[in-house]
Amino acid sequence: MSKWANAVPSRAEQTDNKRKAIIREAARVFNRRGSHGTTLDDVAERLGVTKTALYRYVNNKNDLLFACHEEAMEIANEHLGIGERDGSNGLEKIRIGMTGYLRTMISDMGVPVLILEENALADGTAGPIIALRDAFEKRLRRLVEEGIRDGSIVPVNPKLAVFMLLGAVHWVTKWYSPEGPWTAEQASEALIELATRGFSAQPGAALTSDLHQSIMSFTAARPNEG
Amino acid sequence: MSKWANAVPSRAEQTDNKRKAIIREAARVFNRRGSHGTTLDDVAERLGVTKTALYRYVNNKNDLLFACHEEAMEIANEHLGIGERDGSNGLEKIRIGMTGYLRTMISDMGVPVLILEENALADGTAGPIIALRDAFEKRLRRLVEEGIRDGSIVPVNPKLAVFMLLGAVHWVTKWYSPEGPWTAEQASEALIELATRGFSAQPGAALTSDLHQSIMSFTAARPNEG
DNA sequence: TTATTTAGTGAATATTGAGTAACAATAGTT
């Protein structure tokens, strides 16, 4: 059955890879310009094919957007799981989970995708994605509450804490560029450390991440500015 | 000359008011759905007029978007000025300025507007707005640096600190609703306190804002969810 | 080799939404 000891990808695998490539590339552009501001021609061009070719792999634009969100949520939950497993208290779980999430998104998809533009998803289709997002946020809130109980997090409104954290994380879309001086690793760690320090019960007297150590390097990438 | 002791607004004043109303309403929708995701029909409908009527007051959609950003930046700078005047150190200046900015934006325009979608502004017109935004960010960074020097802010990468803060602030777009349980005042204060605590040199052992005190009210508005 | 399935192309087609033109109503002016 299997030829070449499976070293050569099968047709189905290739198709799957292509679909994933489309989703990844679309996610990048959607994040930068918003889904409404992005044409399928844009996406296709970046992949070196024609727009029509995309339709072999996705049903329509809405479908593609849906897939982007779905993938982002998958990654998010995966990392939150790691955090829950490896962290020893609420705060640590959040830090590990969110740092991993952010790092993966930045390096893999260019940037996080979760930003759900209201009404961007066509009627009806938004429901499932919103449900996923809400579940994710709830999971994060639970960790905040856990942290408050175990003493790692200061008494804080969990909803607000999560909104603050997600805002800081998703805004990365606007300023991070892989061409800039910061690696995905550095940026993720430094940002999460900074943001979570806001509700840490024992905020260290100094920040430990690279980027904060060398605060003389005041220049960062900013792709879309003159 | 002046009739009714100027109690009745002049023609020019009315025109001006209408233009402002358009900008405010447009800002709200742009913030929610992005400018690409918003049609002028949407804006007009919310104002109870037809699209064509808008064209009496703005030249075109791009013009309108431009005006929105301009107004947002004006408010931002105004409040940063207040912060610089009234705050006694870098951290306080930032807190006062940003809390005021956020409160005003939330109650006045529904929500902050600064979110500049790449390519949303037509070629050429983006320049001035980006310049304004950059100036604003630089002004914020200066305050962070000032805070580091005067000991109110922990050594931190100023760029990253500003990005974190702005992310937390602008994300408000996604979750705040005036119909929800939180007033603009409450939300602004609690959010800024939380976010700036991330780089405060003397982070208090507890958060003082209303919303954090009563952490049992775990429910907040979330307009677009089931 | 020959047939069949898969991947992709370029040219239609349909829809959406910005912007315009011609007219209607309204209010202010003489």
Added chain:
DNA sequence: AACTATTGTTACTCAATATTCACTAAATAA
């Protein structure tokens, strides 16, 4: 009242872009 300027409407035009169609080339299977 008659005249004029202002504000708004209805009914378009036109460009951009999503989606579909008919067809070609390449890969796989028989």
